Amino acid sequence: xxxxxxxxxxxxxxxxxxxxxxxxxxxxxxxxxxxxxxxxxxxxxxxxxxxxxxxxxxxxxxxxxxxxxxxxxxxxxxxxxxxxxxxxxxxxxxxxxxxxxxxxxxxxxxxxxxxxxxxxxxxxxxxxxxxxxxxxxxxxxxxxxxxxxxxxxxxxxxxxxxxxxxxxxxxxxxxxxxxxxxxxxxxxxxxxxxxxxxxxxxxxxxxxxxxxxxxxxxxxxxxxxxxxxxxxxxxxxxxxxxxxxxxxxxxxxxxxxxxxxxxxxxxxxxxxxxxxxxxxxxxxxxxxxxxxxxxxxxxxxxxxxxxxxxxxxxxxxxxxxxxxxxxxxxxxxxxxxxxxxxxxxxxxxxxxxxxxxxxxxxxxxxxxxxxxxxxxxxxxxxxxxxxxxxxxxxxxxxxxxxxxxxxxxxxxxxxxxxxxxxxxxxxxxxxxxxxxxxxxxxxxxxxxxxxxxxxxxxxxxxxxxxxxxxxxxxxxxxxxxxxxxxxxxxxxxxxxxxxxxxxxxxxxxxxxxxxxxxxxxxxxxxxxxxxxxxxxxxxxxxxxxxxxxxxxxxxxxxxxxxxxxxxxxxxxxxxxxxxxxxxxxxxxxxxxxxxxxxxxxxxxxxxxxxxxxxxxxxxxxxxxxxxxxxxxxxxxxxxxx
Numbered sequence: 001x002x003x004x005x006x007x008x009x010x011x012x013x014x015x016x017x018x019x020x021x022x023x024x025x026x027x028x029x030x031x032x033x034x035x036x037x038x039x040x041x042x043x044x045x046x047x048x049x050x051x052x053x054x055x056x057x058x059x060x061x062x063x064x065x066x067x068x069x070x071x072x073x074x075x076x077x078x079x080x081x082x083x084x085x086x087x088x089x090x091x092x093x094x095x096x097x098x099x100x101x102x103x104x105x106x107x108x109x110x111x112x113x114x115x116x117x118x119x120x121x122x123x124x125x126x127x128x129x130x131x132x133x134x135x136x137x138x139x140x141x142x143x144x145x146x147x148x149x150x151x152x153x154x155x156x157x158x159x160x161x162x163x164x165x166x167x168x169x170x171x172x173x174x175x176x177x178x179x180x181x182x183x184x185x186x187x188x189x190x191x192x193x194x195x196x197x198x199x200x201x202x203x204x205x206x207x208x209x210x211x212x213x214x215x216x217x218x219x220x221x222x223x224x225x226x227x228x229x230x231x232x233x234x235x236x237x238x239x240x241x242x243x244x245x246x247x248x249x250x251x252x253x254x255x256x257x258x259x260x261x262x263x264x265x266x267x268x269x270x271x272x273x274x275x276x277x278x279x280x281x282x283x284x285x286x287x288x289x290x291x292x293x294x295x296x297x298x299x300x301x302x303x304x305x306x307x308x309x310x311x312x313x314x315x316x317x318x319x320x321x322x323x324x325x326x327x328x329x330x331x332x333x334x335x336x337x338x339x340x341x342x343x344x345x346x347x348x349x350x351x352x353x354x355x356x357x358x359x360x361x362x363x364x365x366x367x368x369x370x371x372x373x374x375x376x377x378x379x380x381x382x383x384x385x386x387x388x389x390x391x392x393x394x395x396x397x398x399x400x401x402x403x404x405x406x407x408x409x410x411x412x413x414x415x416x417x418x419x420x421x422x423x424x425x426x427x428x429x430x431x432x433x434x435x436x437x438x439x440x441x442x443x444x445x446x447x448x449x450x451x452x453x454x455x456x457x458x459x460x461x462x463x464x465x466x467x468x469x470x471x472x473x474x475x476x477x478x479x480x481x482x483x484x485x486x487x488x489x490x491x492x493x494x495x496x497x498x499x500x501x502x503x504x505x506x507x508x509x510x511x512x513x514x515x516x517x518x519x520x521x522x523x524x525x526x527x528x529x530x531x532x533x534x535x536x537x538x539x540x541x542x543x544x545x546x547x548x549x550x551x552x553x554x555x556x557x558x559x560x561x562x563x564x565x566x567x568x569x570x571x572x573x574x575x576x577x578x579x580x581x582x583x584x585x586x587x588x589x590x591x592x593x594x595x596x597x598x599x600x601x602x603x604x605x606x607x608x609x610x611x612x613x614x615x616x617x618x619x620x621x622x623x624x625x626x627x628x629x630x631x632x633x634x635x636x637x638x639x640x641x
Contacts, residue, residue, distance in 0.1 A: 012034070012035075012162065012163070012433070013163065013431040013432060013433050013440075014032070014033070014034050014161050014162070014163045014166070014431070014432040014433075015031075015032075015033040015034070015429050015430070015431055015432075015440065016030065016031070016032055016033075016166070016199075016201070016395075016429070016430040016432065017030070017031040017033065017064070017427070017428070017429050017430070017443055018030045018031075018397060018424065018426055018427075018428070019031060019060040019061070019062065019064065019065075019426055019427065019445050020044065020046075020059075020060035020426055020445075021044070021083075021397060021398050021426070022397060022399075022404070022424060022425050022426045022428075023399075023400055023401045023404070023425055023426070024046065024400060024426075025046070025083070025205070025342055025343050025344070025398075025399070025400065026044060026045065026046025026047065026058070026083040026342075027044050027045050027046040027058060027059060027060045027083060027087065027447075028042045028043075028044045028083055028084050028397075028398060029041075029042055029043045029044060029060045029062075029087065030042060030168070030201070030397070031064070031065070032140060032159065032161070032166075033071075034139040034140070034161060034162060034163075035138070035139060036071055036137075036138075037071065037073050037136070037137030037138055037139045037140060038065075038068055038071040038072050038073060038137075039072075039073055039074055039075070039076065039136045039137060039140050039142075040065070040072065040074070040075040040076070040097065041075070041076045041078070041157065041168060042075075042076070042077060042078055042084040042085065042170075043060075043075065043084075043085065043086075043087040043088045043091055044081070044082060044083035044084040044085060044086050044087055045057045045058060045059055045082055045083065045086035045087045046058040046059075046083065047309065047311075047342065047344060047345060048449070052449060052463065055449045055450065055451060055463070056450055056451060057086065057087075057449075057450050058447050058448070058449055058450075059087050059090060059091075059447065059448040059449075059450060060087070060426070060445065060446075060447065060448070061444060061445055061446035061447060061448055062091055062094065062095070062448070063444045064443045064444055064445070065091070065095055066094055066095050069095035069096055072095065072096065072097055072098070073098065073136050073137035073140075074097065074098055074099045074100065074101065074136040074137070075088070075097050075099070075100045075101070076100075076101050076102065076134075076136070076142055076157060077100060077101065077102030077103070077106050077107065077110070078102070078106075078154065078155050078156070078157065078168075078170035078171070079103065079105075079106055079149060079151050079153060079154035079155065079170060079171060080102075080103070080105050080106030080108075080109045080110070080151055080153065080241060081150075081151055081171070081241050082241065084106075084170075084171075085102075085106055085109065085110050085113075086113075088100070088110060088113070088114070089110075089113045089114050089116070089117035089119055090117070090450070092114065092117070092119040092122040092123060093117070093119060093122075096122065096123070097122070097123045098123065098124065099123065099124045099125075099126055100123055100124070100125050100126065101126050101127075101128050101134045101136075101142070101144075102125070102126075102127065102128065103127065103128060103144075103153035103154070103155060104127045104153055104277055105151070105152050105153040105243070105273065105274065105277060105279060106153060107125045107126075107127050108273045108276070108277060109241075109269070109270065109273055110125065111125060112269060112273070128144050128155075129144070130144060130145070130146040130155070130185060131143060131144065131145070131146075131185070131188060132144050139161060139162055140159060140160070140161060141159070141160040142157055142158070142159050142160075143157070143158040143159075143160075143188075144156075144157065145157070145158055145185050145188050145189055146182060146183070146184065146185040147169070147170065147172040147184050147185070148172065148173055148174065148175035148178050148182070148183070148184045149170075149171045149172055149173065149375045149376075150171075150216065150239070150241075150242045150244065150245070150374070150375025151241050151242060151243055151244070151375070152180055152182070152243045152244065152274070152279045153279075154170065154171065154172070155170060156168065156169045156170050156172060156189065157169075157170065158188075158189075158192050163198060163432055163433055163434050164196070164197075164198030164199070164432070164434055165192060165195065165196065165197050165198055166197070166198055166199050166200070166201070166432070167189075167192065167197050167199075167200040167201070167202075167389050167391065168200075168201045169200065169201065169202045169203050169385060170203065171203050171205070171375060171376060171398065172184070172203055172376070172377055172381070172385070173212075173213040173374070173375060173376055173377035173378075173381050174186075174212065174213075174377060174381050174384055174385075175213075175215045175216055176215060177215045177216075177217045178215070178216065178217075178244070179216050179217060179244035179247060179248060180244060180247075180279065186388065189385075189388045189389060190388045192389060193387075193388050193389040193390045196390075196392075197389045197390060197391040197392065198391070198392055198393060198432060198434065199391055199392065199393040199394065199395060199430075199432055199437065200385075200386070200389050200391035200393075200394055200395070201395045201396075201397050202382065202385060202386075202394070202395075202396055202397065202398075202407065203376055203377065203382075203397070203398045203399070204382075204396040204397060204398055204399030204403040204404050204406070204407040205374070205376035205398055205399050205403060206374055206376045206377060206378045206379075206381075206382075206403075207378075207379065207382060207396070207399060207403045207404070207406040207407035207410060208379075208402065208403060208406050209378040209379060210378065210379050210380070211378050211379065211380050212377075212378055212380045212381055213373060213374050213375075213376065213377050213378045213381055214373045215373070216244050216245065216248075216373060216375075218370070218373055219245070219248070219338065219370060219371055219372060219373055220248050220252075222369060222370040222371050223236075223248065223249065223252055223336070223338065223371055224252055224255075226334065226336055226364055226369075226371065227252050227253070227256055227258070227302070227336075228256055230299075230334040231299070231332055231334075232298040232299065232330060232332030232333055232334065233298045233301050233302070233303065233330065233332070233333045233334070234258065234301070234302045234303070234333075234334050234336065235302075235303045235305065235316070235319075235327075235333055235334070235335040235336070235361075236249055236302065236303070236304050236305070236335075236336045236338055237304075237305050237306065237307045237308040237315075237316045237335075237336070237337055237338065237339065238304075238308055238338040238339045238372075239308060239339055240264065240266040240267040240269075240270040240271075240306055241266075241270055242339075242375075243270065243274045243279050243280065245338060246267075246270070246271060246274070246280065246304070247274075247279070247280045247281075249302075249304060249338070250280065250282045250286065250304075251282070253286065253302045254282060254283075254286055257300060258300055258301055258302040259286065259287070259288040259293070259296050259300060259301055259302070260286050260287050260288065260302050260303075260304055261287070261288050261289065261290045261293045261301065261302075261303050261304070262287065262290075262304055262305070263290060263303060263304070263305035263306065263315035263316075263324075263327070264305050264306030264307065264314060264315040265306075266306055267304060267305060267306050267315075288301075290303075290326045290327070291326060293326070293327075298330070298332060298333075303327065305319075307319075307352065308337060308338070308339035308349070309339070309341060309342055309345045309348065309349060310341075310345055310347075310348025310349040310350075310351060310352045311348070312348075315327075316335075316352065316356075317348075317352055319356075320352045320355035320356045320359070321355065322359075329356060329359040329360065329361050330360070330361070331360035331361065333361040333362070334361070334362045334364065335356055335361050335362070335363045335364065336364045336365075336371060337349070337353070337363070337364065337365035337366075337371070337372075338371045338372050339372055340367070340372050340374070343400065353365055379406075379410055382407060382410050382411075383410060383413075383414055386410070386411055386414040386416070387414065391416065392420060393416075393420045393421070393422075393432065393437040394408070394411045394416045394420060394421045394422075395421070395422050395424060395430060395437075396408055396411070396421075396423065397424075401423075404423050405423065408421045408423060420437060422437060422439060424439065425445075426445040426446075427442045427443050427444060427445025427446075428440075428442050429441060429442060429443060449463060465563050468561060468562060468563040469497065469563055471561070472497070472498060472499075472560045472561050472562040472563075473495065473496055473497025473498035473499070473560075473562045473563070474495075474496050474497060474498070474562055474563040474564075474565060475493065475494070475495055475496075475498060475550070475554070475562050475563070475564050475565070476493075476494045476496075476565045476566075476567070477491050477492065477493050477494070477511050477546070477550065477564070477565070477566045477567070478491065478492040478567050478569060479491045479511075479515050479546060479566060479567070479568050479569065480568075480569045480571055480578075481515070481519065481542065481568055481569070481570060481571065482570070482571040482572065482573060482574075482575045482577075483527075483535060483537060483570060483571070483572060483573045484573050484574075485519050485523040485527060486519070486575070486577040486578075487512070487515055487516060487519060487577065487578045488571045488575045488576065488577060488578050489578050490508065490512060490578060490580075491508065491511040491512055491515055493507050493508055493511045495507070495562075497562075498560065498562050499560070500558050500560065502557070502558060510550065510553050510557070511550060512580060513553075514546050514549040514550045514553060515546055516580075517549060518542060518545045518546050518549065522542075522545050525541075526538045526541045526542050526545070537570070539568050539570065542568055543566045543567070543568050546566045546568075547564040547565070547566045550564050550566070551564050
C-alpha cells in the first residue's frame with residue numbers, strides 16, 4: 001500500500017484509525033499505520049444493550065484488519081481491562097498478530113483467555129516494564145510510561161513515528177497516593193512535552209466532571225466503616241479487574257476478622273493472577289471455599305463477587321433472583337456496590353438493587369456513600385496531561401460524543417487551537433504530517449455481535465428477527481401451491497406471542513388473500529417455463545412475496561410487526577384447486593390495481609390471471625413431500641454496523 005499523503009504538500013502521512021471506543025464506552029481498538037506497517041493498540045469488547053437478545057459481547061468490526069492482516073506488525077496493550085483486551089482472543093481466530101507487548105498483569109490475564117479460546121499458539125506475548133521501548137515494524141517505536149488507573153500495571157504510550165511523537169494516554173488519572181505505591185511517571189511525560197509532541201489521543205471518559213478525580217485510597221475509610229458496622233454477612237461486588245480495590249477489601253477483611261469467599265469466575269481468575277504476580281498480598285488462610293461458608297458465623301464472613309454491572313449471569317445477579325445454589329439473601333446481610341454503572345448498564349444495576357432490597361438486605365450504593373472512585377481523570381487531570389505534553393494537535397477518544405466535545409473545549413482552554421482538534425468517529429482516518437492534521441477517507445467500521453457461545457456471529461438479520469420475536473411474536477404459515485400456480489388448500493396460520501384482537505377466521509382470510517394476490521400478480525415472474533413437463537418455480541421468491549405482503553397487512557391492520565415465516569408445500573400439476581369459502585366482498589375490498597400501487601410499487605404490471613378449475617375440491621389435498629433444498633429460507637444478509 002502506498003504511503004498516504006496530504007493533497008497540498010504530498011508529505012507522507014501517519015494514519016490513525018480508531019475501530020472502537022468513539023461515541024461509546026467500550027471495545028477500544030486503534031490502528032496506527034505508516035507505509036506498509038500496521039500496529040494495533042488494544043482490542044476490547046463492550047457490553048450488549050437490552051435490545052441485543054442472546055448477545056454476550058460486542059466487538060468492533062475488524063474487516064479492515066482482516067483485509068490488511070499481512071501488514072500487521074504487532075499489538076500494544078495499555079492495561080488489562082476487558083474493554084481493552086477482551087477482544088484479542090476472538091480476533092486471533094481470524095487474523096494473525098505476530099507479537100503482543102504489554103504489562104505483566106494484562107498479559108497474564110490475556111494468556112488465560114487465549115488458552116481457553118484455543119489460540120495460545122497464534123501469537124507471542126512479551127511483557128514490558130516502565131520506560132521500556134519496543135520497536136514495531138520499521139516505523140514505530142513505543143515507550144511505555146507508567147500511569148495510574150483503577151487496575152495495576154497501566155501505561156500511557158509515547159509513539160515515535162516518522163512524522164513526530166504521538167502520545168496515546170490510555171485510561172488514566174493522576175493518583176498521588178496509589179495503593180500499590182507505583183506513581184504516575186510525570187517526569188517522563190514532561191520530557192516528551194519538552195521535546196515536542198505532535199498529537200495526543202486522550203481519554204475523555206470523565207471530561208464532563210470538574211476538578212480532580214479522587215485517589216483510590218479515598219474509599220478505604222468508607223469501606224472500613226461499612227464493614228466494621230455490619231451485623232451479619234458482608235457481600236461486596238466490584239470490578240474483578242480493579243486489583244487495587246480488591247486488595248483493600250481483602251486487607252479490611254483481615255483487619256476485621258472475616259473469612260473471604262470468592263464468587264464469579266473472573267473474580268477467582270484475577271485474584272489468582274494478581275497474587276501470583278505479587279499485586280495482592282494476603283495469607284491463604286483468609287480464603288474459604290463457598291461450600292464451607294455456612295460453617296462460619298455470619299459476623300465472620302465476607303463474600304466478594306462479580307455482578308457490579310447487573311450482568312444477568314454474574315453471581316450477585318443470580319443471588320438477587322434467588323437462583324444461586326450456595327448463597328441466599330438474609331435480612332441481616334449488608335450488600336455493598338463498590339462500583340458505578342457503566343453507561344448503558346444503569347437499568348440492570350438498579351433492578352438488581354431493587355430485588356436485593358425486596359429480599360430484606362441492606363444495600364449500600366451510590367456516590368454519597370464514598371465507596372467508589374473512578375479510574376479516569378476529570379477535567380483538572382486532563383488539563384494537567386495537556387500542560388505536561390503540550391501537543392500541537394489534539395484528538396479526544398474513549399468516550400461518548402458529549403464527552404469528546406467537552407474534552408475538546410478543555411483542550412481549547414489550554415491553548416490548543418480549535419482548528420488543531422478533531423472530533424472523530426469509529427472508522428474515521430486521522431492523517432498526520434509534521435505540519436497538519438486532517439480527516440481522511442473512512443474505513444469500514446461497525447460492530448460484531450457474539451452469542452452466548454462467544455463463537456457464533458449474530459448478524460443484522462438474526463438480531464432483527466430476535467427483536468421481532470421479543471417484541472411482536474411470530475406468525476408461521478403453511479401454503480399449499482401447485483406447480484401450476486394454484487392454491488390447493490387453505491393456508492394454515494399459527495401465532496406465537498402475537499397480541500391481537502383479530503379472530504382466527506380473519507387471520508386465515510388475510511393469509512388467503514396474500515397467497516392469492518401473489519399467485520395472481522407475481523406468478524408469471526416467479527415461474528419460468530423451461531419446455532419440460534413442469535415449470536421451474538422460484539419457491540424462495542414465492543415465500544418472500546407472501547411474507548412481505550402479510551407483514552404489510554399486519555402492520556396496517558393490527559399495528560404490529562411480528563416475524564413472518566411462510567412455508568410453501570409444492571403440489572404436483574393437476575392437483576385440484578381450492579375454492580375459497582370466504583364471501584366475495586371480504587376477499588376483494590380493494591381493487592388489485594389500487595393495492596399494487598399502494599403496497600407493491602416495485603411489482604410489474606398486473607399479470608393476466610390464470611384460469612382456475614371450476615369444480616370444487618376437498619379442503620385438504622394430498623400433497624407430495626417438499627424438496628427441502630428448494631424450500632430453504634433465504635434472506636439477504638447484512639453486516640452489522
